Amino acid sequence: MSATELKWENIRTSLLWIVLPLIVGILIAASVPQPVIGVIHLNDAIYSYTAQDMITQIHYAMEHPEVRAVVLAFDSPGGTVVDTEAVYLELTRLREMKPVVTAVNGMAASGAYYLSVNTDYIYAKPTSLVGNIGVIGYLPPAPFIIEDIISTGPYKLWGAPRDSDMRQIEMVKQGFFEAVTLGREGRLNAGPETIFTGQIWAGTEAVHLGIADEIGTETDAIEKAASLAKVANYEATDLYQLSVYGSGSAYPFFIQSPDGLMMPYPNEAGTYLLYIPPLPVK
């Protein structure tokens, strides 16, 4: 074998045993996904549409292995009880698979805080509003009959007696309080007589009380989520764009005045895990 032939033989051997496997290896390596830290934003009240959006994003995170952790970024006053509970229970399933971290941007009040306690870590900005743990409800009117409306029972029209509605609200409260107790176990620095007054705190105070873990931003939350998921060189992605975008339209949850002003009160009477800012009562 001439030197030239030997040279070509070496090149062929290298191509066969090194370069070709390397190319195949690179192609295979490309199928190893870059980890994704999914971000779920909630910048609205929690009601049927927003809750469904959140659940869709949670399911996406559960079904896609490249999504290694999730950050919930809140600016929400809470919302309806049933929608909050629906998201809460789905969140539990996700959390058992992947780390979930909360970033409180503007506010995580009431129902939004209910969801926050079902995450591994809570970041808040120094003046984010956190807490408002409790239930608020509008009692139905005392039942009366209307000539032109026929119903088949005294509460068909009104739902429930006022007194029983009040007691139901107390039952809803028990679920919220236990969720907080379970979610923040060992981290609360104040007793129930403080935590469960319904007070809303600035982020700094929330950290002192142990209802949030640390002052930080959404970026900090993403890094924490990555750390908990033990990933690096990840990509942070808004899961709404991947899973929900264009899937539906929301209806206005809050009352809108005729001149377009959004009021902090829900459109419909009911029971809510909702923070309603105080009236400027003198």
Add this chain to the structure above:
Amino acid sequence: MKKNFIFIALAALILPALLRGLWFYRGVVQRPAFSTPDYESFSAPAAPFNPAPLNAEDVKQYNGVVLLDMIHGNQFSLTEIESLSGAIKQRNGQVELSSDSTMLEYQLKYASAFISISPSLMYTVDEVRILKNFADRGGRLLVFTDATRYSLYFDYVSGNPLTYGDVNAANPLLAPFGISINNDYLYNLQKNEGNFRNVYFDEFAKSELTFGLKEVALYGTHSVESPSGLILLRGTESTLSSANDANDPAQGGAAISADGNVIAFGDFTFLSSPYESYADNAALIGNLADFALSGKQKITLNNFPFLYSTKTVQVYLSSDLSKTAEMVAALGRLQAALQSMNVTVEFVDSVPTNGDAIILGLFTPNEDLAPSFNKFDLTLEDGSEFITVPGFGDIGVYGNSVLLFNATNKGNQLILLSSSIEDTILLVDTLNSGYLTGCLLQDSMAVCSSGYGGSLYEGDTIATDEASSEATPEPEVVVTPQG
């Protein structure tokens, strides 16, 4: 050699994926199971249903009238207090609305209690004085406020809402009795009746109002305090005031004044359905009805014309008063006036010693009447132009009459003394008017201008020749309207 190539090929195959994997993934995450609330174990707190017993055998019977304030923008409906008004009726009491402030003093003359519920309009100085006098005479004053009742106003400039609680109107009324109601609400996060603002009270001051109570619940109550009186309902240490989120043992849900005639509650929702049948609230409402009806005013002439303790009044004319046609007509008008007050008149021919009575006589000393008015220390001298009335001094007999009122356990006696039949008739007609206009009043005595002086009645029973020859005497007492 070939083996080495195989290893190299495998390494080349795996290395990129390995490097990429290590670039992204730094470990394996094991996630634990997480607990969620045990929702199925939760239950709504049960209502502490404890209705009033249906048998009314033990219910004490009264005949009192309870006035219900409707003058001061009171923020309630009658249906909300049916439990209390029902308890009052069950005790043979009567609930009467007070809807005209000019009639307040008149209505209080016969009332056993005055109830004010969540007033929004201030009591005038006059009304406070009238109600203070009422309570001082033994009438009962019950004031209920409620932390959920207030008026909303809006600032003209900013449009901001302003609240005006009922305590603003109630406190000036309660201040003379040493009671004040705070513009707050009480709450208890640890032990409550279905909601933090529904507070249980299980410490009671010893009082007829708290008799038989073990636990009552108030629903959104202001805190009440009375340094000179007693806190009737006191909560546990975990009962806090919204004003400072602290417990104050000097505050409670209700208080009673030192004289025991005035009570104030921070809530009246407990009177409404269904809360009236929770805890011992029904028993408390029964006690409130007893309290309202057992108020016994000390009856004086200030209570005129409501001076009688029974439904029958005996009327006696002394022997020196002739039953002339005019007198009979006047007595007929008296009978009609009393009947309009549901009082029956019974004319008798001897001085009544028992029961309510109206006795008419002349200033001349009379053995029949002497026992009735001896206790008043009147000095009557036959033929004298003056009589001496304690507290008034010498009163000219012409044109003046004297009313004497004697309230005893046996009955209440009203004695009318004049100088003539004509003056007596005029005095009876003054009584018939329902007002002692033109009279100077003391608790048990009054002097009334009831005639025109002696000259008009020259030759009548009292006037003598000597008296008639003189100029008409001026009345000795200046008449002032009754206030």
